[in-house]
Every structure is written in structure tokens, then in C-alpha cells.
Amino acid sequence: MENEMGLTIDGCTFISCGTAVRAPSTIDIVAKNTVIQGCQKGFDLFDPEVMHKLDIPTDVNPEDIKAVIAELKKHPNATDQEMTETVARSKLGTVLGATERVTKVAASLIAIVKTGVSLWPDA
Incomplete structure (x- = not known):
């Protein structure tokens, strides 16, 4: 960018x-x-590059992303489908709207959670 x-x-x-x-x-x-x-x-x-790569609109509050990541981390043994549903039910999922966009973003967030990568120092 x-x-x-x-x-x-x-x-x-x-x-x-x-x-x-x-x-x-x-x-x-x-x-x-x-x-x-x-x-x-x-x-x-x-960081606009992170938001762009995750296909998340830049007007989304990072706290909403952190909240979803925290919720996903609470259930490490959940299936990808269950984790995707968690993202879809979240405030972030509501903002993303379209099912295919939620699924794409959820896949990225699930990979981040499973690999232990941190997007922010406090997340």
C-alpha cells in the first residue's frame, strides 16, 4: 500500500x-x-497492510478483532466450522456481512490463532 x-x-x-x-x-x-x-x-x-491482507475494512475497530481472536483462543479444540461460526456471530462478523467474506476472514483468523502469531503486542 x-x-x-x-x-x-x-x-x-x-x-x-x-x-x-x-x-x-x-x-x-x-x-x-x-x-x-x-x-x-x-x-x-x-496498520492498513494487516487490515488489507485480512480483507477487513479499515474502519473496523481493532478491539473487535482482538475480541474475536480472544474468543477463538478460549476454544482451541473447536473445529474450523465452529470457529467460523464464532467469527460470524461476533461484532466483526456483523460488519463483514457477506458469508463468503466472513468465511475468508475467519480462515485467516483461525490460522493466526492456531499458529500463535500475534497481530498486536497485547493480543
């Missing part, structure tokens, strides 16, 4: 929101004269 353009945030106020700014980690961000107060997360930077 190509490097993103820059983002300048000047004179903005974010109060009591979920996430103030969500952007790809490849973007240059300049924030000045800006207040972020009482938000769950000030800046949420994601």
Missing part, C-alpha cells in the same frame, strides 16, 4: 468520545491547539 498523505488537526476539541482520531499508522499527523478530554482513546493508529 502507498504511504498516506498527512493529517493536520488544528483548533479541534474532542470531549467524551470513543476515539478522537483513527488513522493509518503510515500517516503523518500534526496536532496543535487541540484538546482531547475524557475520550476512551485519543489516537487509534492501525
